[in-house]
Amino acid sequence: MNSNAMNSNDKTALVLGASGGIGGEVARQLRDAGWTVKGLKRGLSAAHELQRLHEGIHWLRGDALNAADVAGAAQGCSVIVHAVNPPGYRDWDRLVLPMLDNAIAAATAQGATLVLPGTVYNFGPDAFPLLCEDSPQRPVTRKGAIRVEMEARLLAASTCGARVIVVRAGDFFGPQPGNNWFSQGLVKPGKAVTSISNPAAPGVGHQWAYLPDVARTMVELLAKRETLPAFASFHMAGHWDATGRQMAEAIQRVAARHGRAPRITALPWWLLKLASPFVATLKEMQEMRYLWQEPVRLDNARLLATLGDEPHTPLDDAIEASLRGLGCLPAASALCLTVAAG
Structure with a gap:
C-alpha cells in the first residue's frame, strides 16, 4: 500500500461527475452517511458555488480530463467515485479512457478505493441471458470494448495500491435527467407524459436500475470495503421487466393518477437509424x-452474500419520484404529493 494511503476510517470522498445522475446520487448519499464529499466541476463560478453550498458538497473548479486537477482534488480522499462521462456521448472513444486514467492515478497515489458504476455493455450475446460477475466479456460494440478496457485498467490498478469496486446494473432511471433510456427515450423531461415510447421488442425482458438504489448499494459496499478483495465487482438485480412492457405500463399507471393515461407506442428504431449520423x-x-x-438479466447472488439484501425501491414509487x-407530472399534483408526504 502506498505510503500516502488513507486510514480505512477516513470518510472523505471525491465524486467525479457529482453534478450528473449517478454521481449526484452517490454524492448526496455519502454526505447523508456522514462523509465529507468533494465535487469537481468545470467553469465553477462563485455564484454557482454559493447556489450549491446548501447541498453540503465541497465544489472545486477543475476538469476530469486534467490529471493535475483530479490529483489535487483527491488529496486526503480515501474514496474516489468515477461517475463522469462525456456529455451527450460525444467523443466517447477519445475521452473516456484518459478520464479514467486520471482517476486511477489519483486513487493509486492516495491508496484510495475507486468506485465505478458499471454496465452490461462489456458483455456480448454469448454470455446472455443471465450474467454473473465472472461471465466472459466479449462485447460486440465499440462502446462495449471501451468498457472492457476500463475494467482491465482498474484490475491492474488494484495490484498497484488502489482498491476497486465495480457495481454493474441495468439501464438507469431516476429523478435527474441524464444519458439514460428512461429520460431520453421513454419520456421527455419537462413535459407531461402523453405517450411512452417503448424500445423493447415484444416479450423481451429488460433490466432497469433506480439511481438512488444503485447509490445506496455503493455506499453500503464502501462501508465494507476493507473486507472486500482489492478488485471487487457486483451485479444488481434492480427492476426486472419480464415482458418488455412492464416499465412502460408502470409509467402509464403512475401518470394516469395525475391525468389521462398516456398511450404506449413502439420506439421508431428506423427513425433513430436515419438520424443517428x-x-x-x-x-x-x-x-x-x-x-x-433479447433478454439480459444480472445475477445479484454475490451482492446478497455481501450485504444481506439489495436496496430496492418499489417500482411505482421509483417511477413517481x-x-x-x-418535471413530467403536473405542478399541482407534485405539490399535493409533497404536502401529503410532509
Whole structure:
C-alpha cells in the first residue's frame, strides 16, 4: 500500500461527475452517511458555488480530463467515485479512457478505493441471458470494448495500491435527467407524459436500475470495503421487466393518477437509424439496440452474500419520484404529493 494511503476510517470522498445522475446520487448519499464529499466541476463560478453550498458538497473548479486537477482534488480522499462521462456521448472513444486514467492515478497515489458504476455493455450475446460477475466479456460494440478496457485498467490498478469496486446494473432511471433510456427515450423531461415510447421488442425482458438504489448499494459496499478483495465487482438485480412492457405500463399507471393515461407506442428504431449520423446520442442508442432484442438479466447472488439484501425501491414509487424529478407530472399534483408526504 502506498505510503500516502488513507486510514480505512477516513470518510472523505471525491465524486467525479457529482453534478450528473449517478454521481449526484452517490454524492448526496455519502454526505447523508456522514462523509465529507468533494465535487469537481468545470467553469465553477462563485455564484454557482454559493447556489450549491446548501447541498453540503465541497465544489472545486477543475476538469476530469486534467490529471493535475483530479490529483489535487483527491488529496486526503480515501474514496474516489468515477461517475463522469462525456456529455451527450460525444467523443466517447477519445475521452473516456484518459478520464479514467486520471482517476486511477489519483486513487493509486492516495491508496484510495475507486468506485465505478458499471454496465452490461462489456458483455456480448454469448454470455446472455443471465450474467454473473465472472461471465466472459466479449462485447460486440465499440462502446462495449471501451468498457472492457476500463475494467482491465482498474484490475491492474488494484495490484498497484488502489482498491476497486465495480457495481454493474441495468439501464438507469431516476429523478435527474441524464444519458439514460428512461429520460431520453421513454419520456421527455419537462413535459407531461402523453405517450411512452417503448424500445423493447415484444416479450423481451429488460433490466432497469433506480439511481438512488444503485447509490445506496455503493455506499453500503464502501462501508465494507476493507473486507472486500482489492478488485471487487457486483451485479444488481434492480427492476426486472419480464415482458418488455412492464416499465412502460408502470409509467402509464403512475401518470394516469395525475391525468389521462398516456398511450404506449413502439420506439421508431428506423427513425433513430436515419438520424443517428447527425446526432451523437441517437447513434449510441442505435448501437445498443441488441440489448432490447433479447433478454439480459444480472445475477445479484454475490451482492446478497455481501450485504444481506439489495436496496430496492418499489417500482411505482421509483417511477413517481423519477417523473416528478424530471418535471413530467403536473405542478399541482407534485405539490399535493409533497404536502401529503410532509
